[in-house]
């Protein structure tokens with residue numbers, strides 16, 4: 574990922590509100606197409622221009638050819654708000670985020686996110702590196718559905734990470750039950766993406782706690798009831814994989830603690 578600045582020069586009469594609204598519209602269109610990462614784009618006023626600090630998945634992410642129809646429309650509207658064409662300067666590699674996947678086309682993808690991710694929720698099946706969404710075909714003009722799914726997923730993951738909070742268990746249920754609204758939505762998006770990209774898309778099902786740690790390693794696939802344990806963990810993260818249901822999961826984190834592994838419980 575790359576840290577960069579995007580400069581919007583004021584070239585005609587405008588007021589702050591109008592210029593800010595136009596910049597916001599443009600940035601949100603880029604975010605919902607996976608061209609910008611994260612939700613924040615701190616923006617400063619400098620003499621004759623607005624400068625926004627952004628994180629890009631790749632240095633060429635803002636090329637017009639990658640814009641969604643909404644992004645192109647927002648780009649046109651910048652001029653109407655008295656702003657010039659945005660000028661990009663890449664400051665360098667972002668040391669805090671993962672490296673973008675090197676594959677031209679991945680053998681399969683994984684929809685995966687955690688609360689502290691600042692990257693694409695789509696990973697390459699081979700390298701487990703984040704794949705820029707703007708490179709993939711989108712169902713409704715852009716990838717807003719997947720980005721919005723990720724925002725919800727991360728919010729719930731953040732809640733369930735907090736110990737002894739009232740909402741912890743309901744958040745965990747949303748993340749780990751196959752048929753929760755969140756997971757139904759995520760799998761539906763994965764299926765659409767698989768159809769459009771003609772590439773299998775697996776869904777990573779979170780597993781945090783279990784009623785029965787002794788049976789956890791042999792639990793069946795929650796989708797089809799078949800055995801799905803892998804001989805070797807995949808990407809040092811997934812112990813289970815079902816090719817029929819396109820699901821990946823892990824031995825519940827609570828059952829992986831040293832006391833449980835030794836059977837002391």
Ligand SMILES: [Zn+2]
Pocket residue numbers: 674675676679697698699700701702
């Ligand atoms: Zn890859």
Ligand SMILES: [Zn+2]
Pocket residue numbers: 794795796797798799801815816817818819820
């Ligand atoms: Zn299955």
